[in-house]
Amino acid sequence: MAHMTKVETIGIVGCGVMGLGIAELCLSRHMRVRISDVNDERASKGVTLLEERLAHEVERGRLSTEGRRDALGRLEQVAAVSDLAASDLVIEAIVEEIGPKRDLFAQLGSVCKQEAILASNTSSLSISELAVASGRPWAVVGLHFFNPPTRLKLVELVTTPSTAPSTVSAASEFCAALDREVVFAKDTPGFLSNRLLIPFIFDAIRLVESAVADAADIDRVCRSGFKHALGPLATADLIGLDTLEQIGNALFEEFGEARFKPPIALRRMVSLGYLGRKSGRGFFEYERTG
Ligand code: NAD
Secondary structure (H helix, E strand, C coil): CCCEEEEEEEEEEECCHHHHHHHHHHHHCCCCEEEEECCHHHHHHHHHHHHHHHHHHHHHCCCCCHHHHHHHEEEEEECCCCHCCCCCCCCEEECCHHHHHHHHHHHHHHCCCCCEEEEECCCCCCHHHHHHHHHHHHEEEEEEEEECCCCCCEEEECCCCCCCCCHHHHHHHHHHCCCCCEEECCCCCCCCHHHHHHHHHHHHHHHHHHHCCHHHHHHHHHHHHHHCCHHHHHHHHHHHHHHHHHHHHHHHHHHCCCHHHHCCHHHHHHCCCCCCCHEEEEECCCCCCC
């Protein structure tokens, strides 16, 4: 087991909602970021989105032109997993399915430098399985960021019985460098946050399904009555309905409890391509972002 180094170069796999958000956060803290996706086209699309977001930050006076140039100078789009070999930490933020994640961790385990930390941003899948797939279980943790990672401070740091203490301290230091607040969680499906959140969102969807009320009114109850910043259906749209369905599938498979089973209305919306904010339509309508 190698000694951990300070985390300065971050590899990110997945240029979706979370991968780009985590990349933006790391860039804002002066880290170097290498990012990839299934193919160059998707990765380029992601990098373009990130460039636009940083331009938007400049327009709003939250970032200087020089700051944007500097951040983009530390961002590199790469084509292959092997291009991430020199990263101090790799964060996986790909589709919420165990097969592709397992394959990726096996690849990361064979190419990354010995001191590297390998992290998954999974919402519901087993960190232990990914740890085994990597062939270096001591180096693997869950780093579950919240959406949007640039704005929400919490990170669930998920460990398994095989995670080395040096990995935990390096991952904690990384979160501190990002000014994030860490909650430690054991490797249980959905950790703490999604074990609470997913049944709540699914109940809200079931209310829509049974026509008890419309989406706007259900969300209004939570915002005005419970002081939630966002209602459960707007939260579903923010997460992405496809990702939400996959999280539900994983939790249902593990716990076997009906409250984790994705409601039929959700499945149908996903089949129709209504994926929430990222597709422009979910329980509400949005301007398309990607
Ligand atoms: P997304 O659908 O927006 O993006 C996923 C990206 O991964 C896509 O660009 C896709 O092309 C890419 N991808 C898929 N398979 C790949 C592979 N084998 N190799 C490389 N790239 C691949 O999804 P997301 O919402 O960003 O979710 C990513 C991960 O983060 C999931 O594990 C999800 O559970 C987790 N997560 C999501 C949220 C959320 O609110 N959306 C919050 C916390 C954690």
